[in-house]
Amino acid sequence: MNQPLRDDVDFRALVGEVKPLPSGNRADTGKKHSTPSEAQLARREWAEEDHAESNFLSDDFVELIPPFDPMQYSRNGIQQEVLDRLRHGGYSVQAQLHLLRRPLTECRRQLFPFIQEAYAHDLRSVMIIHGRGKEIDSPANVLRSYLAKWLAQFDEVQAYTSAQPSEGGLGATWVMLKKSERAKADNRERQQKRRG
Template sequence: MTQSARSDQDFQALMGDVTPLAGATNRADPGRRRRPPSEAQLARRESAQAETGQDSFLSDDFVDLLAPFDPIEYRRDGIQRGVLDRLRYGGYAAQARLHLLRRPLAECRRALPPFIQEAYAHDLRSVLIVHGRGREIDSPPNVLRSYLAKWLAQFDEVQAFVSAQQADGGLGATWVMLRKSERARAANRERQQKRRG
């Protein structure tokens, strides 16, 4: 007797008096007709879509996971390397902080856009996002860190971001440099004109 025939016999012996489910009660039956959603389900679905509509530009699709011990860094074209280095070494004070430690990914996705947009609206330039870092590539903090690197690059307000130094949270925190608002640019031009006389 072959190995596969013996395995089939063993399986049949184990299954003995087991009978298949009736077609009408089999929930996995692909031929089963689905009922239309109830009014309450439709209301919840609309509410969820309205709630997530504000941050729908942040994708929660597949992301390449970053290695747990690799720093992240990003800068838009035109941003000098020195600005990124100064940001990395804490040369700019943290004007605001967002703590995402131990929060679900969906909650982080909802919290990030208002934080970035409010910081930009208040003319803040450097903010620190604390997200944590796991030791395994697929640990929740590392998954969040990977998504954060993807999401931050999608904001027009973000000029650069880089992993923090150990004193500021290490690889579990990210410095973000925001671009100047139009109001801040106008104030800067005015100061420059006053200096020139």
């Protein structure tokens, strides 16, 4: 008799006959099912609605960015100081989206609501973690290239730039969103209160 077969026979002899536990005789794992928060309910509702039609991000051909080139973009009117501060991590990360090792179609599907929700919640600086490949046609570099194209398609995006090495380097991108109308109104109100 070979060793694995003998071990199996010894184990069966030691354990004996095994029967499954009745369904009412199971251990309580201590997990309590809490009710979802308002934010979770809102996200579920939004996800259940058909937003695929409103996703305008193009999945057409994209010019690939060389893997060691940083990404940078800003709309007209954005001061260089703001872009430099963004690049150097001068703003706090208010939200992050992790797209590492995900299919391109899933990244497109996740990016759209992420930017829309961030803008709706008056977030200004967000980070997208996407990775970076060493070859120009690596999946991570293809995603980087599409991300550069997609972010420029959002009216809400004022600027984006590759992160510093300590924050993910070329595998992460800082995104600056414009102020929502609500945030602008709040800012005007604060300014008027200060002036008296």
